[in-house]
Amino acid sequence: MAYILDDYAILSPLRAKNNWLKLSIVAFGVLVGVSSSSPITPFLIAVCMSFATIFFGKVPAKFYFRILAVPAGFVLVSVVIIAFFFGEGSKLFSFDVFGYTLGVSSAGLSMALLVLSRTLGGMSCLFFLSLTTPMIELFSVLKATKFPDSFIEIAMMMYRYIFVFLDVAAGIRYAQLMRLGYKDFRTSFRSMVMLGTNLFIRSWEQGEKLYLSMNSRCYDGKLIVLDEKRPVMLPEIVLTSLYFIFIIIVFYYTRDILVI
Known part of the structure; x- marks a missing residue:
């Protein structure tokens, strides 16, 4: 109870940044990561968003990777199932279990890596938002x-x-x-x-x-929510634009590249 997401969001230096800018960064990362046909782009998004959360957001790396390990643990189970039971083609390796042959094909392993990378990319984007923006500001x-x-x-x-x-x-x-x-x-x-x-x-x-x-207290059916105006500075626009351009270039040149 002493370390919840809002505690880090309130203390984060990125809390003072424009909420719409942070939302646009998160939406961009999620959409591009889901749309990518190669695991390279989502993995790169995960690395960039994790770096921004830890370095710019001042979130302790130990805490960040501990909460990221929770969804990663769930998705690893799905990744193992996908690798063994989905995909066709030549088997990279196989073994017999109670008379049944289980194996991992190159297509199944590629699909599993894509699912893993998309999950990590999306979760890193959402954690960036939740660890730098208090819920009351999202409301x-x-x-x-x-x-x-x-x-x-x-x-x-x-x-x-x-x-x-x-x-x-x-x-x-x-x-x-x-x-x-x-x-x-x-x-x-x-x-x-x-x-x-x-x-x-x-x-x-x-x-x-x-x-x-x-x-x-004379509640009339509406709760007042304060909205603090925060202008977007030129360095923030430049840095965000460079990030968008870099991710789009990687997305374009890796769209047909499979790791396996």
Whole structure:
């Protein structure tokens, strides 16, 4: 709970930069990475966005790679399945398991690398945004894009109370641990059921308190979201343009290159 994404986003030097510029960089990276037919471009996008997050955003490298390892772990399972069960052509290697032959073809391995590179490229772009821009500023961007007010307000309340309930859950679990609530499987199962029940009751109580507090403050159906104007400086435009041009050149000249 001490190290959440918003903590790093609030302290990041890139927080003071224009939100629309950061969104355009992220959207460009995601679209180009998904559109690339070669894994080279998405891998390059992942490297560039990771470097920008760590070097310019001042995010600790250990923390960054730890959170990046979570989606990477999930995608590695998919990559192994794709490599073994998709693609045709000559087998790079194969072996027998219970009378069945399993092998990896060049087409399957190329597809697996492409999926891996696209995932890493997209996740690095999203982590760049989440680690340099607090959520409240993203809500102001949504407000400026004329999203429905009800959608934005529900999203703001959900995001706020995620951490309230996490804090409550951590407190309850700590109290259960002090009372040996997880000493064996049966006790752990019972403690988890009690934890879920208490969270449901607390969420109901928090919803009623929120309703009363908003009505007491003359809530008229709209939440005010502050939008701070940040001009885009010339060095930022030059650096972003050079990055876009470089990625487009790599995308064009590697569109027919396969690693395998």
